[in-house]
Amino acid sequence: MYLIEVYVTNSSLNVNRPFTYVYDKPLAKYVRVKAFFNRSQNIAIVVSCRSTNQTREEIDQTYGFSVQEILEVVDEEPVISEEIFELASWLSKTTISPFIGCLNAMLPKALKTSKSLKGPKMIRKLHKNEGDFAFTKRQREIYDLIDEGMIAAEARKMSVSVIGKLIAVGALTEYEEEAQYENTDVERKAFKTLTDEQQNAYDKIISTDQIVSLLFGVTGSGKTEVYLHLADHFLKQQKEVLIMVPEISLTPQMIERVKERFNDVIFYHSELSDQERYEQYRRVKEGEARIVVGTRSSVFLPFHDLGIIIIDEEHDSSYKQDNVPCYHARNVAIRRAITHHAKVLLASATPSLDSYSRALKKEYQLLELKNRINLNLPEISVIDLTKQIKKKDSYIISEPLKEAISETLYNNKQVIILLNRRGYSPIIKCAECGTTLMCQDCDTPLNYHKDENVLKCHQCSRTYRIPKNCPSCGSGKLIYYGFGTKRVEEELQNMFPKAHIDRMDRDSVNHKGAHAKILKAFEKHQTDILIGTQMIAKGLDYPDVTLVGILNADAGLMHQDYNSAKMTFDLLMQASGRSGRADSTGRVIIQAFNVDHYAIKAVISHDYNYFYNIEMNYRQKTGYPPYSHLMEIILSDMNERRLQDSLDYLGRLTDTLSYKVYRPYRLPKQQKLARYRILIMGKNLRNMLDEMQKIIDGYISEKNLSHIKIDIDPLYLE
Ligand code: ADP
Ligand code: ZN
Ligand code: ZN
Secondary structure, X not given: OEEEEEEEOOOOHHHOOOEEEEEOOOOOXXXXXXXXXXXXXXXXXXXXXXXXXXXXXXXXXXXXXXOOEOOEEOOOOOOOOHHHHHHHHHHHHHHOOOHHHHHHHHOOHHHOOOOOOOOOOEEEEEEEOOOOOOOOHHHHHHHHHOOOOOEHHHHHOOOHHHHHHHHHOOOEEEEEEEOOOOOOOOOOOOOOOOOHHHHHHHHHHHHOOOOEEEEXXXXXXXXXXXXXXXXXXXXXXXXXXXXXXOOOOOOHHHHHHHHOOOOOEEEEOOOOOHHHHHHHHHHHHOOOOOEEEEOHHHHHOOOOXXXXXXXXXXXXXXXXXXXXXXXXXXXXXXXXXXXHOOEEEEEEOOOOHHHHHHHHOOOOEEEEEOOOOOOOOOEEEEEEHHHHHHOOOOOOOOHHHHHHHHHHHHOOOEEEEEEOOOOOOOEEEEOOOOOEOEOOOOOOEOEEEOOOOEEEOOOOOOEEOOOOOOOOOOOOOEEEEOOOHHHHHHHHHHHOOOOOEXXXXXXXXXXXXXXXXXXXXXXXXXXXXXXEOHHHOOOOOOOOEEEEEEEOOOOHHHOOOOOHXXXXXXXXXXXXXXXXXXXXXXXXXXXXXXXXXXXXXXXXOOOHHHHHHHHHHHHHHHOOOOOOEEEEEEEEEOOHHHHHHHHXXXXXXXXXXXXXXXXXXXXXXXXXEEEEEEEEEEOOHHHHHHHHHHHHHHHHHOOOOOEEEXXXXXXXXX
């Protein structure tokens, strides 16, 4: 008999430990098995196996219950390596989430331990056998038309009955193979000679003993070219290379740029089908391809010998997963690099405060690219909307922006219009003096809640009735400020009836390939003006774009989140970086109310350090990251009563903590679930994790409490 320990598929934290089963044969670690758990069939993964001389009865006696048998073994080979197992264990500890959930987050669907087990897609092919067969004329014709390995379904299109006959007499054999997805090839291009700045950065990354380097390079300074040279270097050393990019910037342009230089590149992102993801995963595992360009989850691919992990736009929030397990790919990358004796290159024009402060402390090697390749930064100007509105101008497309667009179109160049609005509910402003209505307790802007027709502070939950007059100048002209991309499109189409205008936002790209199509048309200059949300701010490199207009640029600043100034700054810098990347100097026009805000001033003067110093000062005073770590706990429930009880129960547990625990904040309902957020702030992460684990253990051991979710170091608060 063998005692087998497995993790079962179950998302609750209180089954987050191995369970013991018996089996009559030894089993390899990390194969999946079927077994009963809580009276239903479950797919589990084996994590240990040892033999025993005890009989079934003795085993049951030892354990004090009837130890069940494994029903069936699913895999012939382990689905993961020791490294991936350890990584999942580490992830489980550092995100305080169930091991099995961590493991499944790391694997393509076909390898997950999901309850309905679906293997990879198989495809039936034909093998031609040698031998003397008495063919009819028709059979001979068709047999000759069949190539070795031809897909059976294709062959059957010629004649179902003849193929059947050929198989019956043994001339053909049908076999199954995992479906393959081929990459199409592109024309090969030579590497560009690096500039002195680029070369210097490259040399230092190669020669350093430090694990992490931070490449701080302005937009258009040629960071991508540095990545490609680095990739080449490590590939020539027979090592693997991972280039990570934010969720939405794995554009056709980026894909092409990498394909132009290397064979067998793997692209790993969310638009792939389950089968494609599985296939790419397998290719990495088999060592068929050694360079991967991918989004967040590519950090979990089964590499053998990594040379370097490059994280483009390392500050980007898409590297943080906001559902369980709430991991940050940057942390995972560093962890993997240590295991592989590899390097990590973090790169950005607007580094995260965390990375930049570490670089200043020499924890990371700091490298800078100060110049654009074309040596030409765009000219940035700001339109003060308060002034424009007084002049009866539109606050959607102001007169000066309209003129600039008109000029650009006249010169046959292209325009990008960025709308900063994601997740922000409308605020109320005075059209006369520009005052924004603020919470009296928190100094944060109030948000308009249409359903209840009130103003609400998202910091302290205090609600206000909507005033008739401006509290600072008494004017009655209060405006609800907030509009969408569609409205902008209409406005622009009216202004420029002949212009080709396209729009990219969540609505217009919700089907596969739409994103690529819109960008392709823009690249070919079939579109004159591209309007979009955050999606169009990143990574695009189109020579004909000479004007970028940014609407409601300070909308983000109106949000109360601790990270909103940084996110606004990043967005404006990224968006500005799209303008004037080739021969002609670009222009950027920013429309805002809050024109004196340091985030906007810093963008105008292209001055990251100016922003960094002010922002770090604020973070230090308030104690927010990077001066601390945050833990966000969200309780959710349909049952209000139970939610309150759970909140009380959790409150008693967190009372013992030596960290700052904020008052519970009631979040808006989500899909009928009432929710509360509890925020905890502290300095020593390891300590916080330990204490928090205990609190969670205490919470989940109690029956009949609300669902609990933990997010360590959230990048923004809801
Ligand atoms: P970033 O990633 O820093 O925004 P890119 O890598 O997109 O910048 O480079 C900006 C432009 O400069 C691209 O069109 C790129 O092809 C070009 N470029 C980069 N490095 C060089 C170089 N060494 N010589 C000539 N052109 C370059
Ligand atoms: Zn006023
Ligand atoms: Zn408040």
